[in-house]
Amino acid sequence: MKKEEIPQDESNLSKSNVKELCYATDENGNYTTGLSTGWEAKTIALESSINTINERIEEAKENIKSGKASPIVYFMELHRMDWPTLADYVGLWQWRVKRHVKPSVFKKLNNKILQKYADAFQISVDELINYKGA
Numbered sequence: 001m002k003k004e005e006i007p008q009d010e011s012n013l014s015k016s017n018v019k020e021l022c023y024a025t026d027e028n029g030n031y032t033t034g035l036s037t038g039w040e041a042k043t044i045a046l047e048s049s050i051n052t053i054n055e056r057i058e059e060a061k062e063n064i065k066s067g068k069a070s071p072i073v074y075f076m077e078l079h080r081m082d083w084p085t086l087a088d089y090v091g092l093w094q095w096r097v098k099r100h101v102k103p104s105v106f107k108k109l110n111n112k113i114l115q116k117y118a119d120a121f122q123i124s125v126d127e128l129i130n131y132k133g134a
Helices: 040-065 071-078 083-090 094-099 111-121 125-130
Strands: 020-025 031-036
Touching: 040 071, 071 111, 071 125, 083 094, 083 111, 111 125
Parallel strands: none
Antiparallel strands: 020 031
8 A cells, every 4th residue: 555545544543642553655666654543444353353352251250150160261361361372371281271160170279270370360369269250
């Protein structure tokens, strides 16, 4: 795209006075950079993904309240992690992390394992074990 064609649509960036660096061509056809306040297609995609994440967080809260899942699910969603990422952070196999989502298994976890989760989520062990989906 040409430098004068860099999108300047309304977006989350423009609301916060932040601009995104874009590459474009100048009048001589040479690559250069320009600033954009956003562009509609990107804004729509970003808002859609944020809405999906928020829905997953709310679903995790409900699963914790109803006793279907441990707080691990909520904090995993809150920190935008997936199973492989969380397993890597805590240094455990994925199947073990998934097993810890069961409330009955979670209640039996020792402090060493709980501390690994708390560190991954940057919270205290007390916050982790006492989260009830509020």
